[in-house]
Amino acid sequence: MLDTDYIPTLSDMVEARERVAPHIHRTPVLTSSFINELVGAELFFKCENLQKAGAFKARGASNAVFGLSDAQAAKGVATHSSGNHGTCLSYAAGRRGIPCTVVMPRTAPQAKKDAVRGYGGRVVECEPSTSSREAVFAEVVAETGAEFVHPYNDWRVIAGQATCSAELIEQVQGLNAVVAPIGGGGMVSGTCLTLSNLAPSVKVFAAEPLNADDAARSFRAGHIIADDAPETVADGLKVPLKELTWHFVRNHVTDILTATEDEIVDAMKLIWKRMKIVMEPSSAVPLATIIKNRDIFAGQRVGIIITGGNVDLDKLPWN
Amino acid sequence: MLDTDYIPTLSDMVEARERVAPHIHRTPVLTSSFINELVGAELFFKCENLQKAGAFKARGASNAVFGLSDAQAAKGVATHSSGNHGTCLSYAAGRRGIPCTVVMPRTAPQAKKDAVRGYGGRVVECEPSTSSREAVFAEVVAETGAEFVHPYNDWRVIAGQATCSAELIEQVQGLNAVVAPIGGGGMVSGTCLTLSNLAPSVKVFAAEPLNADDAARSFRAGHIIADDAPETVADGLKVPLKELTWHFVRNHVTDILTATEDEIVDAMKLIWKRMKIVMEPSSAVPLATIIKNRDIFAGQRVGIIITGGNVDLDKLPWN
Known part of the structure; x- marks a missing residue:
C-alpha cells in the first residue's frame, strides 16, 4: 500500500533516475539569441516536449x-487523467508489458483517448463529473486490483519528475533560476526536490495562467485554494x-508569477516561430511571465521547462 | 572575381567548417520510435530547422x-532570393557587420522581407518577373560593388552546406543512406561532396515534389531540365x-524520389505531431518519399535532412 504522506527525498530522485533511464530521453536544452535579446536574460529551454510520449510525465509514470x-x-x-499523465502511464505500462486503465470523461478529445490506446492502454469512459469519475475509477480498481498512480500527488511521480532538473543542471552551468509551469505542481515539486538539495542557490519560480491562479493564491494565503473548473x-x-505538492511549493518556491491568456498565446507563438518547436500552451506560461517580469530575471541565466508537446495541430490557439 | 566553374573539394568543406563554426549551431539529430516502426527503418533527423536563422542556408551564407x-x-x-538564402545571407552579413542587399519581388510575403530586415539587411523590391529581377539586381551590384552570393550555384555555398553531413556522420554511426530535399541542389551537392569523400558507402538520395520534379527528370534525361514556374x-x-549542382547530382546521387502534394503535407503533419518540431513543407519531402518507398530503405539506417523551419504559422497547409 502506497504511503500517501511520504515526502520524497534526494535519494528517491537518484533511484528514480537509474530506474527510468532506459525508458526516457535525456532531452536537449535549446536556446534562442532572439528571445534572449528580447527579455534581457539568458534562457535555457529544457525540451520535455521531445520526451517519450511527448511530455515530462513519462518520467514520473x-x-x-x-x-x-x-x-x-x-x-x-x-x-484518471484526460491529459498527458494518462498517455504517459500507458506508455510506461506498455514498456513493462502490464495492463493500464485510464478513466476519462466520455467528452474528452478523441485524440487523447487514441493516445492512451496507441501505447496499449485501456480507456474506460465516465460522465464528465467528479462523482462519476470517482465511482467508475473505484470500480476499475475493485475489478482489476490495479495500482493507482495519481498524476502528481504521489511521491513516486514527484521523484520521477525530479530527474528533469537533475539533467538540466548538468547540461547548463551556473543557473540563477528555473521557471516551470504549475498546475497540480508535480513538475514544480520535482524541481524543488532536486534543486533544493543539489543546487540550492538556484531559485525556483512557478508560472501559472491568471485564469487558473489557484496556486498563486494558495501561495499568498498560506493554504491550498482549489478553483472550481477554471478556463x-x-x-x-x-x-x-494537493498535500505533497503543496509541501514543496510552500517550502521551496520563490514566487508564483501569472500571465493572461493573450500573453500565453503570444509567448507560445513566439517559441514556435523562433525556436521551431511544437509545444503546448502550458509550456509557454514561463516565458510569458518572464517577458512581463524582465526586472526579476535581468542578466540572469534562467532554465525553463518546456513541459510537453501534445497539442491539437488542427486547433491552434492563434487560428 | 569568383570562379563560377570551380568544383569545391573536401578541403573546401574542411575550411568552411572551421570558418562557419562560430556562426552556426551544431544541430541535434532527433529520432522517433513511432516513425521508425511505421517505415520499418531507423531514421535520423538532422534538424537544420533549429539552425541559426532557421535553415541550413546559414552554413553556405x-x-x-x-x-x-x-x-x-x-x-x-x-x-536575389525570396526564401531562406536571403534571410541567411542577411544573418551572416550582420554577424560580420557588412551590408547585405536582397532583391525580392514586391509580391513576396511580408514575413520574408521582415526576416531579411530583422538581421540588418536591405530589401530592394523588383517586379515579379525574371527580367525585372535581373535588371534591378544589376543596378544594385553596379551601385554598391557588392559580391553576388548565389543561393546554390556557388562553390562557397556548396562547401558550406557540405558541413551539415560532416556533422551528421559524426553524430550517427553506420548510416546506409541520406535523403535530402532537392530544389536547386545546394544541400544535395554539399551532401554528395562530404559523403563521397568521407563515407562513400552511404548512398545519397534526393527527394522532390512530383509537382516540381525537374531534377528527377534531369537525372533521367542526363541533362538539366528547368520547369517554368512549378507550383x-x-x-x-x-x-x-544549375551547372555546379548538376555536377554533384549527376555523379553522386543514387536516385531522385518524388512525392505528391498530399503525401508531403501528410508527412509534414506526422513530423510535427510525433517529433514536436516546426519545419517547412520542403523538409517533409524526404519522409514522404521514404514512406512510399519502404522497400528501398527497409531495415536501414537513414539520415534525413530537415532543411528549415521558416513556415507561416498562420497559413499551415492542413488548415
Whole structure:
C-alpha cells in the first residue's frame, strides 16, 4: 500500500533516475539569441516536449511503473487523467508489458483517448463529473486490483519528475533560476526536490495562467485554494495543488508569477516561430511571465521547462 | 572575381567548417520510435530547422561572407532570393557587420522581407518577373560593388552546406543512406561532396515534389531540365538545378524520389505531431518519399535532412 504522506527525498530522485533511464530521453536544452535579446536574460529551454510520449510525465509514470513489485505489476496500473499523465502511464505500462486503465470523461478529445490506446492502454469512459469519475475509477480498481498512480500527488511521480532538473543542471552551468509551469505542481515539486538539495542557490519560480491562479493564491494565503473548473488555454494547468505538492511549493518556491491568456498565446507563438518547436500552451506560461517580469530575471541565466508537446495541430490557439 | 566553374573539394568543406563554426549551431539529430516502426527503418533527423536563422542556408551564407577579403567585405554582399538564402545571407552579413542587399519581388510575403530586415539587411523590391529581377539586381551590384552570393550555384555555398553531413556522420554511426530535399541542389551537392569523400558507402538520395520534379527528370534525361514556374506546397524546392549542382547530382546521387502534394503535407503533419518540431513543407519531402518507398530503405539506417523551419504559422497547409 502506497504511503500517501511520504515526502520524497534526494535519494528517491537518484533511484528514480537509474530506474527510468532506459525508458526516457535525456532531452536537449535549446536556446534562442532572439528571445534572449528580447527579455534581457539568458534562457535555457529544457525540451520535455521531445520526451517519450511527448511530455515530462513519462518520467514520473515510468518511475511509478518500474518501481512496482512483480506481483503488483501483474495487476496493472490505473489513473484518471484526460491529459498527458494518462498517455504517459500507458506508455510506461506498455514498456513493462502490464495492463493500464485510464478513466476519462466520455467528452474528452478523441485524440487523447487514441493516445492512451496507441501505447496499449485501456480507456474506460465516465460522465464528465467528479462523482462519476470517482465511482467508475473505484470500480476499475475493485475489478482489476490495479495500482493507482495519481498524476502528481504521489511521491513516486514527484521523484520521477525530479530527474528533469537533475539533467538540466548538468547540461547548463551556473543557473540563477528555473521557471516551470504549475498546475497540480508535480513538475514544480520535482524541481524543488532536486534543486533544493543539489543546487540550492538556484531559485525556483512557478508560472501559472491568471485564469487558473489557484496556486498563486494558495501561495499568498498560506493554504491550498482549489478553483472550481477554471478556463484557460493552458489546459494542462487547471488542476489544484494537493498535500505533497503543496509541501514543496510552500517550502521551496520563490514566487508564483501569472500571465493572461493573450500573453500565453503570444509567448507560445513566439517559441514556435523562433525556436521551431511544437509545444503546448502550458509550456509557454514561463516565458510569458518572464517577458512581463524582465526586472526579476535581468542578466540572469534562467532554465525553463518546456513541459510537453501534445497539442491539437488542427486547433491552434492563434487560428 | 569568383570562379563560377570551380568544383569545391573536401578541403573546401574542411575550411568552411572551421570558418562557419562560430556562426552556426551544431544541430541535434532527433529520432522517433513511432516513425521508425511505421517505415520499418531507423531514421535520423538532422534538424537544420533549429539552425541559426532557421535553415541550413546559414552554413553556405556564412562560408561565403566570412571567406571574403576585407576589401570586398566592405562593399557588402547581395543576392536575389525570396526564401531562406536571403534571410541567411542577411544573418551572416550582420554577424560580420557588412551590408547585405536582397532583391525580392514586391509580391513576396511580408514575413520574408521582415526576416531579411530583422538581421540588418536591405530589401530592394523588383517586379515579379525574371527580367525585372535581373535588371534591378544589376543596378544594385553596379551601385554598391557588392559580391553576388548565389543561393546554390556557388562553390562557397556548396562547401558550406557540405558541413551539415560532416556533422551528421559524426553524430550517427553506420548510416546506409541520406535523403535530402532537392530544389536547386545546394544541400544535395554539399551532401554528395562530404559523403563521397568521407563515407562513400552511404548512398545519397534526393527527394522532390512530383509537382516540381525537374531534377528527377534531369537525372533521367542526363541533362538539366528547368520547369517554368512549378507550383508546390514545398515552396523552397521550385528552383532548377544549375551547372555546379548538376555536377554533384549527376555523379553522386543514387536516385531522385518524388512525392505528391498530399503525401508531403501528410508527412509534414506526422513530423510535427510525433517529433514536436516546426519545419517547412520542403523538409517533409524526404519522409514522404521514404514512406512510399519502404522497400528501398527497409531495415536501414537513414539520415534525413530537415532543411528549415521558416513556415507561416498562420497559413499551415492542413488548415
